[in-house]
């Protein structure tokens with residue numbers, strides 16, 4: 001290793017520069033190599049310091065907090081406590097009855113999805129589709145439910161096979177008065193699936 005290179009490596013802040021002669025004889029010959037001091041980085045200007053200090057990301061306290069709120073997933077229902085069970089029966093497209101013990105406050109969409117019944121719930125229960133359409137089989141139970149609001153009625157108008165006692169499953173919340181409710185799943189929904197044609 002040449003002396004200048006060794007010298008530069010042992011002294012931080014120095015770097016090697018070289019240039020070629022311009023003359024005809026030594027045009028392709030390195031004629032000298034010298035070590036040059038690298039100036040220290042300039043201190044940030046006053047305005048740069050101010051802008052860094054004002055940056056919303058400059059201190060940990062000012063960073064956006066990570067959200068740790070509970071995840072809400074559809075189809076998740078808690079098993080009812082002993083002695084507090086309410087019962088709802090779904091009758092699927094094949095006419096098979098599924099009697100399920102549920103808790104007060106569960107809605108029919110979550111109950112159906114938690115029990116692998118075929119209820120799509122395309123809008124996630126926000127009353128913006130009709131794929132959770134159910135038909136209440138008993139008029140008495142239908143009358144115990146709160147009246148559907150305008151949003152639900154608008155979506156029900158789009159439901160396949162609408163009946164007098166049709167409701168959106170995501171809007172029907174179980175309560176003690178509805179214990180023993182029986183609902184039928186329609187043979188099709190607006191979002192046609194291949195299984196609708198079996």
Ligand code: FES
Nearest residue numbers: 121123125132170
């Ligand atoms: Fe869309 Fe019920 S899931 S309206």
